[in-house]
Amino acid sequence: MRSADYYLEMSLVNAESQEVVHHTYRILVREHHIVPLSEPDFGFGGIGYGWFTHELADAGVTCERDDDQTFARICGRRASQVRLLNRIPVRNVGTGDCLQLTIVARATGEMASLCQIVAGLEYTEPNELNPCSDVVCFGPAGAPVRMSLPSNGMWHTLQASLCIPACPVDREMHLWCGFEGAADLTVDLRGLELMR
């Protein structure tokens, strides 16, 4: 992997006092884009309250707050697709790209239960009908992928390729991830990595 660090340095010299204020910003050049779950930015903190709850409620499921908050946990209440992670921004990708997705997850349920982890990319689509609104719509960028996950309570590492056959230019891309399965399933998601 080729990588390098760059620094943007900004300084402001006050005309009256001649005081100088410096800011430095790091720019990391990397060949792949990693989204570690250690970042408190996935809305995990919102499980049990906040936007994640509302969305889940609309999907007809409930979520269980994971006390240690080290992974996302969803309990299915009906056999339907449930999103564990919703719209994690993914940068610097576009038409023609294929990304390698790695997920660390576990499912717990009846032995006969089937669980499939589902993931896909979506791009933002400004709401043309209401340009003054801060509501933004999303469009699918390629077909979602499915990965089978044994519901034996063990952590598994799953991999799949997410390809973008076509999407409008200059749109922000987002990764989502969920599962499909029986009503009794509990799915935990602990790690996720997206590589070019």
Place this chain on the structure above:
Amino acid sequence: MIRLGTLDGRWRFKTGENPGDYTLPTLDDSSWDTILVPAHWHNEGYPHFSGEGWYRTHFESPSRAEGDRLGLRFAAVDYWAHVWLNGIDLGEHEGYFAPFMFDITPHLSPSGDNVLVVQVRNPPDVANLIKGAVTRWDCSDPNGNPGGIWKSVELLAITPTEFTSVSTRTTLVAGDLPILHLTAAVNHGRETVAAALRISLVPQNFQGRTFVFEKRVGIHPGEQELCFDFELPDAALWWPWDWGHPSLYTLTLDLEAVDDGERLGQAVQSCGLREITRGDHWSVYVNGQHVFMRGTNYLSDQYMSTVTPERYRTDVELARDANMNAFLVFGNVEKHDFYRICDEHGMLVMQYFSIQYSYNVNPSLVERGYAVLEDMVAMLDIHPSVIAWVMNGEGDERTRTLLSVPLARRCRQLDPTRLVETASFPIMSQYLLNEDPSTHDHRALRSHYTGLTGRMSGQTGANSLVHEFAYMSLPSVDMLREIGIGHIWPPDWEIIIAHNGRALDLSQHEIEGAVAQSLEELVDLTGRYAGEALRYYIDHYRSHRFTYCNGLYHFLLTDCWPAVTWSIVDYQRRPKVAYAYVKEAFSPVNWMPDCPPVFCVPGQDLEIPLHLVNDLPQDQIGHVGNASLKDAQGNTLIERSYALDCRANSGNQVDVLH
């Protein structure tokens, strides 16, 4: 009212239900524990106790002037208080922060020895309590539920004529002439009397003109309101500190009988002259000026009985020193001292009501909410720093519709001069798509927790107020030592998680490629990550000031107990690593990039917009801005220099760095 003394001290105390005789004056309570009043029982040997506590004390009837009645005033009891004096049921009060009083004159013991009994109920079912964030919050002690008589209990002489409340509102005519609207409620216990009401406004914290007015009024038996408007030419306005001086006056009302000059009553309080108006969405105007809010979320302590005025001053000065001009008091009503110090320091306060998250709403809860809301508005009305009321944070749609909306309607009736909002909501919530925008504007209050690896989504369009965004970081090793893990490596994540920490277990392995080898390094790594992320979004929001952002409140200033949270100052008020980044990013005049790339792939073109913003009311002329891009070896790849001018209260994109 004249303060005759307090009943503060050690009272008898017992937990559990009343077997039947607890309210009897003759009960022998000598076997009960003793407890300090005022204090939360958590700090008095009953940590984490929730339930029913019984307080008993004796006091002698104090002497008072003839004709005066005797009042028993509780400054605050958490949560339900039921009071008996000499076996007589005086009444109940709900709520944890507000004062309430009983006229006990007819119930005093002829012997002079009075027995006061207070039942305090603070049940563990916090979802039914209007206690906000002190019990339901992911930054407070999950086992904590503060309860007890936590502020003073006072005996007051109620004179025959009393000012029961004084309210002032300010409007500006023709842009700069202040009109003071004064409403004084008077309770008169005698026959009708002709009186002179003398009103004076004396500068309190500045040199300036004193205003004196006199009005002739008839004071009738019972409750009445006296309402007057006064023009105050050349009066000093109250401003947030970055816009001017937070000028305060001492307002004194003297009521005297015309015929014999007898002083009937007096009221003295602080007063700041300022007008708050709202433009589109959440654009806020102070005295007609569009003010960009650089703020922080705040809750002082889960057990506010321990918070001193000095501690409040420390907190306000920490915020002020970090270039902030606004607080968002989140799901809690602080003590008066906090708001007084904000008045003095020119800090704006967006005050949330004590409704936190979602509730199982029923008509009874709404009615109870009205009463507690009225307490809050009455208590904080005098503070010019308080500019807005918000009914609920992070509740669900049902809570908003059934509770927040009627509360907001009532709040607008109680206080038509401040901004009122139903609730704040995170922006990413999908159901926002289905909302009826004609009924409210709450989605203009939004939050995000998007980190440095991604850009904000859905942020274009509305000109809104960002009420929450945050990044968690470890506090100092000293603080971790106080939590009990300052010597442990690798960190004891279970203990950190028990103190609100979350999602940090993997961060010890990688934060932007760095790996911590010690606790000190991990503190530094998480702190720098939080600081850089906060600065990134503060810069971005400020780059688009008044186009899609009217202000921002990062989350949060301090911890309310020894915790590992998103704060930038720990519980002992030591700034964390991120504090310096926030201070830098909140400079009223700032030269900054908008969303500089954090991660790039090799060969990617860089385009970095450079912005100068000026939140001050003075033009900024002749500054010099430099921008350079260097590699890790210090070699300069790009270098630019700009002569920078910026009009007052504006911002502009100066260039795009390629």
